[in-house]
Amino acid sequence: MTAFTVALQDGKAVSCAAGKSVLEACLAAGLPMPYNCRSGECAECRAVLLSGSVEESPGADPAVFTEADRRKGRILTCLCAPTSDIALEIVLRDGASAPRIERLSATVNRVERVSASVVQVALDCPREIAYRAGQYFEWVVPGIAPNRYFSAANPPGGTELVFDVRLYPGGAIGDRVRSALSPGDPLEIAGPYGHFGFTANDHRPAICVAGGTGLAPIKAMVADALAGKSGRRIRLLYGARRQEDLYDIALLDGWAARSADFGYAIALSEEPDGSAWDGPRGTVTGLLADTVFDGFGAEAFLCGPPPMIDAAVPILEAIGVDPDDIHADRFSPAKV
Ligand SMILES: Cc1cc2nc3c(=O)[nH]c(=O)nc-3n(C[C@H](O)[C@H](O)[C@H](O)COP(=O)(O)OP(=O)(O)OC[C@H]3O[C@@H](n4cnc5c(N)ncnc54)[C@H](O)[C@@H]3O)c2cc1C
Ligand code: FES
Structure with a gap:
């Protein structure tokens, strides 16, 4: 060749x-x-x-x-x-600690519908996988091309990998997960990929903005930071369309109750008028503009739909976050 x-x-x-x-x-x-x-x-x-x-x-x-x-x-x-x-x-990164990219066959051990639009899939890997909280993996599923990308939703440190999979109408992976994936099934993955995530030993305040399943890598990062007692103050703004799309709220509540370093707020963009929801309505970037007024010295981590990220960047810059300290993980559709 x-x-x-x-x-x-x-x-x-x-x-x-x-x-x-x-x-x-x-x-x-x-x-x-x-x-x-x-x-x-x-x-x-x-x-x-x-x-x-x-x-x-x-x-x-x-x-x-x-x-x-x-x-x-x-x-x-x-x-x-x-x-x-x-x-x-090209300017190469400091590669001293980059986890090795590998391809492996894992076994599905849990498939759980956690909201109206999200299924959580937990995989058991044959050995502990080295990755950094915030990184993503490629799912190699027979009959579905190109391979789809999903971010690890749990922190490293074991043989389990958890993914939050958003269900799109007509989504090939979503359909497969919903109708044909069961505990015990094999699933081939490759990774870890990407550089999104907190930098080790960086203690600056973090503003995290997650849209939909953009919550996945942020959960891994927050869990990792809180477990490591990094002392980093983390403010999470989480956007979803409706209450029925929210998931893992008990996890966020638990973190907020246990650690003064973590706090979060939710905005719902399509919650029906007159529903029981008494929290903020509108986009999560609207919530960002309305509630976070000082970003000097902070780092920002944005994850979710590209339009959300594009809307958040100028708001963050306006409140003083250095553009070099705005990190984004754009959940783009696969180019089918
Ligand atoms: C680095 C990276 C990490 C990602 N991590 C996650 C993750 O942890 N969880 C997760 O749910 N998704 C994640 N995504 C997005 C996911 O890979 C895509 O949404 C993927 O296309 C979904 O595959 P599918 O087969 O279900 O839908 P597809 O068959 O690819 O698409 C079905 C239909 O839905 C539309 N669609 C699909 N994805 C999107 C999207 N993201 N935004 C708007 N419309 C869309 C398509 O245009 C198409 O019309 C990530 C993407 C990237 C680039
Ligand atoms: S890695 Fe090439 S454009 Fe994102």
Whole structure:
């Protein structure tokens, strides 16, 4: 099979099979690449093509990667496959502690409908999986392509992996989970992927904004931080459409009761008028604008639908959060 050489600064070089993305080849070689979504949505994998040629697959979000970027010789390594040997300029991450990406066969041990729109799936892995709270895994399900991504909803430290799966009308995974996934079934996963999550030993206040199942990685991060007694103050704003879509509220209440470091509030955007809900109504970004007034020195962690993230960023910047301290995990649909 044809393979090309991808040369990075500092003399690092990896071999990339024809048709494979630069990012996949570099991750497989263990390089600490910057990236998150692996699908053209975040631009965190951006690099400068110094020499050689690549073919770009469709899917780059023009909101984050533009024609001007291309004219400047920039590429998204997750979408580009080399068509010759290439040389790249890219700032690698500190890779000392990046967990190894692996593919493994797990066993389903729980499938539970936890709200009108969310099913929680717990997997038992053959051994403890090294990952960081906030990372995601690829589900490799026969007959469903491309592979779908789901974030671990529990912190690392055991053989169990929990996922919160949102049910979309016509969703291939959602349908499979709802109708055909049972305890004892095998499920192939690959990962962990991404760099979303709290940085170890960072004690700055954290503003977390979660939309829908965007709560999943945030739960893992909060559980990890509270268990480690990080002392980090965490304020979570959680948005859902209706009361019937909320889940894991008892877990959030338990954290808030046990730790002065954690507090949360909920906004419902489509709760019917006249219902018993007496909390905030409207979008979670509206709740952010109405309730959080000072972000100086804080970090923000946003997870959920891209429009929610795009709406939250300017609000956070306006209250003083440094743009470099705004971290986002965009739950984009798979590019079917
Ligand atoms: C890094 C990352 C982590 C993710 N983690 C999670 C997670 O923990 N939990 C979770 O529920 N989802 C998560 N997602 C989103 C999830 O991967 C997609 O929603 C996926 O497409 C769902 O697959 P499906 O087969 O159920 O629906 P599909 O068959 O892919 O889609 C069915 C229909 O629903 C629409 N749709 C699907 N997903 C979305 C969406 N996110 N927003 C709006 N419309 C959509 C599609 O456009 C299509 O019309 C994550 C996405 C990324 C990129
Ligand atoms: S755009 Fe390439 S990893 Fe997100």
